[in-house]
Amino acid sequence: MKTRKISPRELPKSPTGIRGLDEITYGGFPKGRPALVCGSAGCGKTLLGLEFLINGARNYNEPGVFMAFEETPEELIANVSSLGFELDRLVEKKMIALDHIRVERSEIEETGEYDLEGLFILLQYAIDSVGAKRVVLDTLEALFAGFSSESILRAELRRLFQWLKARNVTAVITAERGDGTLTRQGLEEYVADCVILLDNRVIDQISTRRLRIIKYRGSAHGSNEFPFLIDDGGFSVLPITSLSLDHPVSSEIVPSGVPDLDEMLGVGGYFKGSSVLVSGTAGTGKSTLAASLCRAACSAGNRCLYFSFEESPNQIVRNMRSVGIDLRPFVNKGLLQIIANRPAAYGLERHLVSIHKQISEFHPSVVVVDPITSLISNADRNDVLAMSTRLVDFLKAEQITGFFISLSSAGGSLEMTEISISSLMDTWLLLRDIELNGERNRGVYVLKSRGMAHSNQIREFVLTNKGIRLLKVYLGVEGVLTGSARVAQEAKEKEIALERAQRSEAVAAELERKRMSMEVRIAAMRAEFEAEKLEAGKLISQDQRRLGRIEADRAAMALSRGKNGAVAASRGKNGKNGQARSQGL
Amino acid sequence: MITKKKKGAAKPSRAAKPLHSAKPVDEKNGWNLRLYVAGQTSKSIAAIANLKRICEQHMPVRYHIEVIDLMQKPQLAVNDQIVAIPTLIRKVPEPMKRIIGDLSATERVLIGLDLVPAKAE
Numbered sequence: 001m002k003t004r005k006i007s008p009r010e011l012p013k014s015p016t017g018i019r020g021l022d023e024i025t026y027g028g029f030p031k032g033r034p035a036l037v038c039g040s041a042g043c044g045k046t047l048l049g050l051e052f053l054i055n056g057a058r059n060y061n062e063p064g065v066f067m068a069f070e071e072t073p074e075e076l077i078a079n080v081s082s083l084g085f086e087l088d089r090l091v092e093k094k095m096i097a098l099d100h101i102r103v104e105r106s107e108i109e110e111t112g113e114y115d116l117e118g119l120f121i122l123l124q125y126a127i128d129s130v131g132a133k134r135v136v137l138d139t140l141e142a143l144f145a146g147f148s149s150e151s152i153l154r155a156e157l158r159r160l161f162q163w164l165k166a167r168n169v170t171a172v173i174t175a176e177r178g179d180g181t182l183t184r185q186g187l188e189e190y191v192a193d194c195v196i197l198l199d200n201r202v203i204d205q206i207s208t209r210r211l212r213i214i215k216y217r218g219s220a221h222g223s224n225e226f227p228f229l230i231d232d233g234g235f236s237v238l239p240i241t242s243l244s245l246d247h248p249v250s251s252e253i254v255p256s257g258v259p260d261l262d263e264m265l266g267v268g269g270y271f272k273g274s275s276v277l278v279s280g281t282a283g284t285g286k287s288t289l290a291a292s293l294c295r296a297a298c299s300a301g302n303r304c305l306y307f308s309f310e311e312s313p314n315q316i317v318r319n320m321r322s323v324g325i326d327l328r329p330f331v332n333k334g335l336l337q338i339i340a341n342r343p344a345a346y347g348l349e350r351h352l353v354s355i356h357k358q359i360s361e362f363h364p365s366v367v368v369v370d371p372i373t374s375l376i377s378n379a380d381r382n383d384v385l386a387m388s389t390r391l392v393d394f395l396k397a398e399q400i401t402g403f404f405i406s407l408s409s410a411g412g413s414l415e416m417t418e419i420s421i422s423s424l425m426d427t428w429l430l431l432r433d434i435e436l437n438g439e440r441n442r443g444v445y446v447l448k449s450r451g452m453a454h455s456n457q458i459r460e461f462v463l464t465n466k467g468i469r470l471l472k473v474y475l476g477v478e479g480v481l482t483g484s485a486r487v488a489q490e491a492k493e494k495e496i497a498l499e500r501a502q503r504s505e506a507v508a509a510e511l512e513r514k515r516m517s518m519e520v521r522i523a524a525m526r527a528e529f530e531a532e533k534l535e536a537g538k539l540i541s542q543d544q545r546r547l548g549r550i551e552a553d554r555a556a557m558a559l560s561r562g563k564n565g566a567v568a569a570s571r572g573k574n575g576k577n578g579q580a581r582s583q584g585l
Numbered sequence: 586m587i588t589k590k591k592k593g594a595a596k597p598s599r600a601a602k603p604l605h606s607a608k609p610v611d612e613k614n615g616w617n618l619r620l621y622v623a624g625q626t627s628k629s630i631a632a633i634a635n636l637k638r639i640c641e642q643h644m645p646v647r648y649h650i651e652v653i654d655l656m657q658k659p660q661l662a663v664n665d666q667i668v669a670i671p672t673l674i675r676k677v678p679e680p681m682k683r684i685i686g687d688l689s690a691t692e693r694v695l696i697g698l699d700l701v702p703a704k705a706e
Contacts, residue, residue, distance in 0.1 A: 101666045108669075109697030112686035113631075117623040118655065118667035125659040147669065147685075 011218040014062070014134065014170040017055025018048070020237030024222035025213060030193050034161050034171040038183045039198030043209060044230050045174035047083075048198070049136035050076065051235050052172055054085050056134045057095035062170075064134035065097045065126040069142035073098035083234045097126040103146030110148055116156040119143075120163060127167065135164060135171040144185055154185070182214065193217045199225075208347050208383075211237055227349035236353055238390060247396040249273065251451075254366065254401050255300075257292030260470035261429075264446055264455040270427055271451065272365075273399040275392050277422060279406040280431030284442050285461055285468070286405045287311075289429070290368045291320040291327060292468055293403055297366040298330035305364035306338040307355060309374040313338035324466040337362055343374045348387050351375060355391060359400065367395060371405040372421070388421045426450045431461060434482045441482035444470060460486065615647030621665070621672045624656045628687045632671035635688035643700050673697075 013027035022028050029035040029052070037045050046068075053064035068076060076098060077087045090096040099122065127135065137143075140157070147153055164171045178184035182197060195214040200207055211228045213221045228237040252272040255262055262268045270276050270293075278286045294304045308316060316338055317327045330336035339358060341351070359367060369391070375384055388404070395402040404425070422428055427449040434443045442461035446454040459470040460482045474481040474489045481489050620636055622629035633652060640648055655662050655670070665674055675682040675698060684697040694700075 099663075101668055103666075103668060107681070107683050109682070109684045109693055110686050110690075111684055111693040111697065112635075112689035113628050114669045114671060114686040115628070116668055117670035118621065118662055118672065119669075121623060121655045121659045121662050121670075122667070125662065143668070 013219075014056070015060060016048075016052045017059050018051055018235050018237060020226065020228065021211075021235075024226055024237060025194075025216065026220055029170055029172065030216070030219070031170050032165065032168040033193045034164050034173055035194035035196065036173050036175060036183070037196045037198065038175045038177050040177045040200065043198040043200040044228070044235060045198060046071070046076075046138050047080070047230060047235055048196075049138050049172045049174055050080055050085070050087070053096055053134055053136055054080075054087065054090065057090050062133035063095045063097075063130040064136065065099065065123065065130065065132040065169075066136045066138070067099045067101065067123065067126065068138050069101055069103060070139060072100045083232060085234070094130050097130045097132065099126050101143075103143055105146050105148075108146060114149075114152065116153075116160070119156075120160070123163075124167075127169065133169055135169045137171065137173045139174045139176060141176040141184060150185075157185075194219075198228075208349060227352075229347075229349050229353055231350065231353065233357070238349055238352055238356075247273070247393070248399060250399060254293075255296045256289075257294075257296030258289070258468045258470065260459065261289075261444075261468070264457070264459065264470065265427070265449055266453040266455065270401055272401055273396055274426035274450070275395065275402040275404065275424060276427045276429065277404050277406055277425035278429045278431060279408050279422075281408050281433060284431035284433060285463060286407070286431055287316070287370055288320065288323055288325070288463060288468060289431070290370055290403050290405060291316070291325045293366060293401075294327060294330070294336055294368065295325050297401075298327075298333075298335040302335070302365040303362060304330070304336045304366045304368065305358060305362050306336065306368045306370065307358075308338060308340040308370050309343045310370065312340050322465070323463045323468070337364075348375055348383050352387050352390060356394060359394070359398065364400060366401045366403065368403040369405065371407045373405075373407045385421060389424060392421075392424045422448075427452075434460075436482060437485050439483040439485070443473065443482065615649060615677075616644070616675060617649045617651070617677045619651045619653060619665070619674045619676065621653050621655055621662070621667045621670060621674070623670045624654065629654075629671055631687040631689060632673070635691070635694070636673060639688065639691055639694050643695055645700070 012031040013025070013029065014031040015022050015028035016025075037048055039045050050066065053066055056062040056064050066076070071079070073091070077091075080087050087096065087098070091098055101119070101122065123135065126132065144150075144153055161171075161173075175183040175185070177197070178186075182195065194216045197212045197214050199210045199212070201210065202208075209228050209230070210225045212225045213223065226237050228235065250272040253267055253269040254272050255269040256265070276293075278289055280286050290306070294306060297304050306313075306316070311319070313331070317331060320327050327336055327338075331338065337358075341354070343351075345351075355367075355369075372384075372388060375387070392402060392404075404421070406421070425448075428447040430445055430447045432443050432445075434441045442463075443458045444461040445456075445458045448454075458473055460473045462469045462471055471486070474486050618636070618640070620632060622632060636650060640650065653661050655667065665672075669685040671685065671687060673682075673684040673688065673694075675684075682697055682699070684694055686693075688694050
């Protein structure tokens with residue numbers, strides 16, 4: 001998370017070094033001023049103060065004084081050593097002065113006017129001994145309990161806070177929470193610069209700690225209630241939302257591990273650093289989709305972190321092998337880490353922090369949360385939504401592709417996720433059951449995918465022993481056809497195609513036959529024609545010959561007319577010739 | 586430090602003259618009183634005067650008063666964990682007694698020092 005740039009006009013701050021707290025206070029407690037931390041017993045006031053000092057000494061080179069009115073230095077050192085703070089080492093190095101003042105009412109007899117000058121002297125002495133820049137007073141109630149004269153105490157406290165300001169030390173004063181008021185003594189009016197309230201609530205047997213900045217003079221601050229927790233790493237505050245929406249974006253593609261899905265998404269996968277939501281009812285293949293993504297990412301040499309709230313790591317590996325996704329080699333290589341936790345193991349905040357911690361340690365490029373909805377059983381929806389928002393923001397800021405699984409309850413609208421986190425998501429895949437013909441089949445579609453020209457189709461989601469296949473579905477009169485209905489439809493279509501092929505073959509053969517018979521007839525007609533043509537040719541040539549003879553005869557007759565005898569003779573000849581010719585014909 | 590100031594030892598003998606009970610006693614059996622003040626404030630001056638007066642009037646045994654000014658020796662505040670000023674501490678005899686204020690309420694001082702029976706006598 002980014003720290004905001006501090007403009008010179010802003011109040012100088014003293015960073016607490018506590019995860020999250022510096023972010024919501026924009027830099028820490030007001031430098032050189034007292035801040036009040038109030039809350040009921042056991043909510044972490046002392047630890048907050050101690051961490052403020054320890055971090056100051058370790059990280060910011062600001063020595064500190066811890067003035068305890070309740071616990072002894074030995075107790076304090078023992079208490080925080082379990083958190084990995086070597087307080088005794090810092091005390092030895094003169095970075096921190098631990099002072100315990102035991103104020104026991106029963107041992108004190110008040111006999112007239114007094115003041116708390118001794119406290120000031122003790123403080124001054126301790127501050128001088130280490131050159132302190134930070135001071136913690138824990139808790140004022142214990143001090144108040146020791147003295148009966150409230151008016152003297154109030155006057156002295158006012159003086160104390162002025163005195164602390166004058167010493168220019170950043171002070172944290174802890175106080176018990178009163179009934180209906182922030183502090184039992186109404187201390188907030190003295191330390192009005194920065195007041196932080198710690199709270200420990202138990203809802204449904206799970207306790208949640210919350211922190212709120214009630215006021216912070218001269219500075220902007222997050223005004224919400226922020227969950228915080230105390231774990232083996234100490235104190236950490238979780239900003240509900242990262243304060244800005246300016247995470248970097250990438251157009252790099254992360255393949256989903258399912259080629260058909262990559263094709264449906266239009267760009268070949270999810271965008272790197274985007275958040276993907278897969279919702280669906282039980283048994284629709286959500287986890288398998290997640291495992292496919294893991295396999296694809298691990299095959300490319302990237303690291304994956306898989307948070308499982310339902311199955312144990314071994315169970316996931318075994319189950320995924322049955323659909324041809326072998327995750328074991330990636331687990332062995334250390335590319336894939338599966339972390340299984342019961343949702344009810346601890347509160348939401350703890351889950352979130354553990355997720356944060358694992359992510360910061362493992363540096364994955366893909367994170368799967370399976371399923372995010374099972375955390376609902378722990379808390380109310382608003383909390384889960386808030387937590388999801390924080391997680392999504394965190395992942396986006398880290399450029400990690402987030403894959404969230406949301407289990408929809410049967411009967412509800414599928415388009416409504418249980419925790420209404422869909423608006424946070426960049427890509428939303430919906431897996432749904434299609435019940436038809438006594439079967440239950442899976443359908444998948446891309447409900448939304450920001451920045452991608454994704455398919456609008458419903459595809460059938462089929463788990464094969466080689467992973468996931470997304471098949472095109474058939475649209476029938478009763479809607480989409482899946483499963484055996486699809487298989488039947490496929491067979492039917494094949495049959496029809498076959499039939500059609502056969503019919504067109506027959507038609508072609510018939511046509512061929514017709515063509516051949518036509519050609520035969522054409523040949524016959526041509527032969528007939530040829531014959532006629534031959535006959536006609538003969539006739540024509542005969543006629544021509546006859547015509548030629550007539551001409552010749554005429555010429556001969558004309559010749560014979562000139563010689564009568566000859567004519568008569570030739571006539572006779574002609575007569576004979578004529579008869580013979582006609583006979584010959 | 587306690588034995589350094591012998592001034593207190595002279596006082597009970599002085600007080601013993603006007604009052605009946607005070608006798609110079611062996612210092613091991615006597616009282617060591619330590620009064621913490623901070624500077625010469627009116628409360629400090631009053632406390633010193635009141636303590637002397639009460640001791641003179643009511644102290645049955647030998648006693649020793651040590652006045653510590655924390656303005657000059659702030660490190661001495663640590664051991665006895667002095668918060669309020671003025672504070673009167675009776676270390677010997679046990680148990681330790683802690684009396685704060687300018688000691689103007691004589692009766693409360695006597696109660697605080699377990700000196701009531703002495704007064705009643």
